[in-house]
Ligand SMILES: Nc1ncnc2c1ncn2[C@@H]1O[C@H](COP(=O)(O)OP(=O)(O)OP(=O)(O)O)[C@@H](O)[C@H]1O
């Protein structure tokens with residue numbers, strides 16, 4: 001129990017440290033990048049402003065001070081839960097994010113779950129039929145799909161399903177005024193989800209296929225066959241469990257990958273979410289907004305990695321023991337355990 | 339008495355990039371109930387492939403090319419996978435060389451034994467568990483109730499082999515194939531595992547096919563021995579016949595590695611050269627190029643099996659009536675090999 005608490009506190013400290021580091025990097029990078037933050041605040045109006053006016057505006061936004069000073073004032077505000085206002089929306093950053101984050105969670109979450117589910121099923125199917133015609137065909141097609149860029153597929157799908165057939169909407173997360181309508185949301189999700197899943201599916205399915213094929217050559221599979229188990233049972237009961245830990249690690253590590261994909265696809269489909277916001281804030285030097293979005297994304301990635309480790313330890317008994325619990329062999333009397 | 343297992347003219351091949359590798363070539367043998375048959379031969383002679391073909395658990399690129407396998411009169415090579423699964427573990431079972439990798443690392447050993455029991459027998463989980471614990475006890479694992487829940491990595495190599503044996507005999511198979519079960523273990527543990535196998539053999543009357551390349555290992559265990567070379571049987575006989583009256587030069591070579599053998603022949607203390615490539619097996623006797631006693635005929639004509647006694651035969655032209663008589667170079671210092 002004490003071990004557990006120490007373990008968790010270690011992770012929390014790690015998380016805080018990483019977040020802190022990330023905030024410094026993003027803060028500096030954003031400000032060092034070329035561009036004019038006033039554009040996002042005043043829009044087109046900037047062009048009509050005189051130099052004095054500009055200086056005044058910059059001073060008002062606190063952008064004239066050295067970057068480290070700006071950073072410390074941002075940090076102390078952040079500790080009080082104030083992340084500043086968005087230059088573009090002229091609103092508190094958090095309230096802008098609050099309005100759209102759920103859209104990203106829906107799109108990203110669904111694509112994450114579905115991609116990995118389909119990849120698993122497809123990968124196992126291929127492994128089961130290793131080197132048969134169907135497996136070879138799927139492998140060929142799969143390789144092609146990974147070469148096609150997401151935005152191109154998006155445009156193609158929009159062209160076919162939105163413009164030519166008129167079946168599905170090409171942008172937005174729901175029809176205007178229907179944010180509560182599930183049907184409307186689903187309709188808007190189909191195209192971006194399809195793009196996202198197609199984009200990532202084979203990459204992971206192929207990984208599963210190869211891991212499974214390799215796993216099926218392990219010695220213990222031979223003993224399973226000798227027992228009289230059928231192939232399906234060997235695959236699902238034995239091999240799958242053995243490759244699950246590494247798959248879950250991959251899943252967790254791929255959170256940035258999928259999230260990045262989601263951000264791009266959001267942009268193409270003008271889907272109101274964190275991705276679209278991210279693009280805008282980076283484009284318009286909306287510093288405060290960018291900062292919070294980067295931190296959220298970063299923290300998500302770190303937490304995902306930690307979760308992967310925790311889950312792995314539950315699945316694979318050896319990992320727990322590697323952390324110092326005493327391994328024991330036949331020379332230790334089992335009676336002394338517990 | 340009828341034969342439990344009968345193999346007739348078995349050919350097994352493996353498709354490789356270089357071509358078809360003929361791993362087992364025209365092998366026939368039989369196994370009686372309760373008999374222990376040892377298959378001897380150096381690495382690569384096709385012992386494992388032969389045994390895997392009996393259970394049809396060959397590697398993906400391997401296949402039975404020809405021949406028949408009868409288990410109590412029932413032909414196995416043409417059985418569908420489903421019926422074969424009823425035979426695996428229930429009628430014929432197998433243990434392997436490397437106990438470190440043969441158990442699934444992330445499933446408690448008890449469950450792995452239970453699975454074997456439940457695959458073939460209708461019983462409740464609780465009964466199966468009881469049975470598994472008994473099995474653990476049978477193979478000499480202490481504290482079986484506790485050990486039941488442990489994972490393979492918590493056991494030593496010798497104990498893992500015991501567990502593999504427990505899995506293999508879980509459904510009281512009629513035939514147990516032991517593919518070099520002691521090779522990966524250190525000497526003192528080897529002894530224990532051999533004793534265990536012998537004990538189980540006597541207790542359950544299982545017929546055993548024991549693969550090894552160490553003659554000493556099987557001396558006390560096997561009633562009959564076959565010697566395999568380059569996918570073929572070159573000599574078969576009772577244990578006594580092979581030990582004291584071996585006729586094939588290759589068998590002499592194997593015998594000469596025994597500590598109790600006085601070998602007056604330097605060439606035999608090890609067998610020089612390499613086994614032939616089985617993708618294009620040589621014409622004539624495959625052993626000829628490595629055989630100091632090879633005759634000219636050996637290089638172009640394959641020797642048939644010459645019968646020496648009812649149980650003993652060997653495939654070497656040296657046994658032909660016109661061949662020069664060659665004295666076996668094998669002399670035992672004392673008769674300690676066979677108890
Ligand atoms: N999966 C495989 N792919 C290709 N060739 C194989 C494969 N398995 C075995 N072989 C070949 O088949 C022949 C017989 O191999 P086998 O494993 O039966 O030898 P063995 O007598 O059991 O040797 P060992 O004492 O080393 O276990 C060898 O020439 C080997 O190279």
Ligand SMILES: [Mg+2]
Pocket residue numbers: 385386387517518
């Ligand atoms: Mg072998």
